[in-house]
Amino acid sequence: MKTIKLLSALAVSASLMVGCSNDDPAPQPNTGFDLEINSQNDFDPKDLKGNVNADITLKAGTEYLLTSSLRVKEGKTLTIEAGTTIKCKAGGTDVFVAVERGAKLMAAGTAAKPIVFTSDATNGRPGDWGGIVIAGKARTNKGAEAETEVAGLKYGGTQDDDNSGVLTYVKTQYTGAKINGDQEFNGVSLYSVGSKTVINNLYIANGADDGIEFFGGTVNVENIMCVNIKDDMFDFTGGYTGTMNNMFGVRENGFNDATEDPRGIEGDSNGSDPTAAPVSKPTMKNVTILNLSPITALKAGAEIRRGTVATIDNALFAAYNGASFGNLIDTDDSKGNGTLTITNSYKMGTVGSNKVGGTITGTVTEDTAAITASGNNLSMKAGRGADFTKFAWTGYALKK
Known part of the structure; x- marks a missing residue:
């Protein structure tokens, strides 16, 4: 890359002295760094x-x-x-x-x-x-x-x-x-x-x-919180094979800045060749996807597609305050279906049904008390999705 040198302070001062009136802005100091x-x-x-x-x-x-x-x-x-x-x-x-x-x-x-x-x-x-x-040196398809x-x-x-x-x-x-x-x-x-x-x-x-x-x-990643994300909260593609643990995604009440197809989890492997190696095979553990905004629905809680073979353990998909999801889990895609194994997982509110193209193994259990309110504050039931206490360091509080 060609080095671009900044003008020296002397040159800047000299240029400002020529043709300047008293109304001109004061010269800014120049550090001389490139x-x-x-x-x-x-x-x-x-x-x-x-x-x-x-x-x-x-x-x-x-x-x-x-x-x-x-x-x-x-x-x-x-x-x-x-x-x-x-x-x-x-x-x-x-x-x-x-x-x-x-x-x-x-x-x-x-x-x-x-x-x-x-x-x-x-x-x-x-x-x-x-x-x-x-950017790293690990594999991708x-x-x-x-x-x-x-x-x-x-x-x-x-x-x-x-x-x-x-x-x-x-x-x-x-x-x-x-x-x-x-x-x-x-x-x-x-x-x-x-x-x-x-x-x-x-x-x-x-x-x-x-x-x-x-x-x-x-x-591998752990304790990741996403708040008011316009598109997908957690996304992977290209042959990702790591583990995501304790992931909490939330759209607040009143949030209305969304793409056409926002999802809690979007999982691809390769849209050109769903069999390309390595195939995306992530493990997701202790995940909460929470929509509190009735203004914008999530298209899906989790969309697993294009050759992906994913495992989800202990997820909570929840819609509160009249919010909703279009689909709960979607494994159907014209560029290749996905495969999902889901265990120990829960749903609450209007979170849609599964859209099955590829295989979905396991069920998601209804729990109408997974989220409770005390005044304006929300509480999460222990053992349902992510452990919210791990995010105390952020100072973030869940509100209705």
């Missing part, structure tokens, strides 16, 4: 962007503004300290964090000091910025040298135990900037991410596309 970050001190925290060509750390207590893409290059590590907040410039599809194959993101927050990515807008909106995109839907990263390989770092106790808000109808960012996008990568305790809210999506790979 788009290649080659050392810890080689970037401006208030204009954070560029190619990360060295191991660098974003430190808690420093104000950061992500203004364009921040790309961690192969062999390098971006570390983000617990308690760090990164504001992201609103309104641009080029504002995102991307981690190349062979690079690492070490974002280890804590329950007391989470790491936060959010919009810099006074009133943030879904799609204000892109999101977090991580999209080919050994596939390219990400956004950010232009290569992904895939044969190293199923690849390690792309750590993402824990992290909040991402107002993501999902849209490039076109086929290219949209998710809150967190994981492309062929391997099993030695540690991903847990994520809070993804107000996203304009999917909450979290897996494109192949073997990474």
Whole structure:
């Protein structure tokens, strides 16, 4: 990539002196940084962007503004300290964090000091910025040298135990900037991410596309919460074979910003060839899909299709406040049916019936008391879907 140098402070000052009136804005300081970050001190925290060509750390207590893409290059590590907040410039599809194959993101927050990515807008909106995109070397059925839907990263390989770092106790808000109808960012996008990568305790809210999506790979994730996601809460494709444990997705009462076909879970393997190896074979345990908004129905609680062979254990599909689902489980698709084994699972409210194309093994039991109200607060029955207490660190409260 050609290095783009910024004007020096002297040049900026000189140019402003020519033909300027007293009404002209005051000159802005210029740091002199370029788009290649080659050392810890080689970037401006208030204009954070560029190619990360060295191991660098974003430190808690420093104000950061992500203004364009921040790309961690192969062999390098971006570390983000617990308690760090990164504001992201609103309104641009080029504002995102991307981690190349062979690079690492070490974002280890804590329950007391989470790491936060959010919009810099006074009133943030879904799609204000892109999101977090991580590429790895694990397998995908999209080919050994596939390219990400956004950010232009290569992904895939044969190293199923690849390690792309750590993402824990992290909040991402107002993501999902849209490039076109086929290219949209998710809150967190994981492309062929391997099993030695540690991903847990994520809070993804107000996203304009999917909450979290897996494109192949073997990474296991735990304690993921998605709130007010415009499209699918939890999505996978491309031969994903990991485990998702304790996943909680909710659309709040009054939420009306939805795509034409939003789902709680959308599971694909390969729409061009549903037999392509590896076939998506994820295991999902302790999952809650909850719709509280009567304005927008979920198309399905879970849509398992296009060659996917999935297992779900202990799920709760619930609609409350007059909300609804179109279908409970859908395994029927013109590009290939899906296969689902479901055990120890429950439903409540108007959540539709199964649409069977492929095989559905197991039943979903009615439980009219899975969710109860005390005043305006909602409570979840223990043992029904996700353990909501695991998300106490987010400060989020369930309301009617």
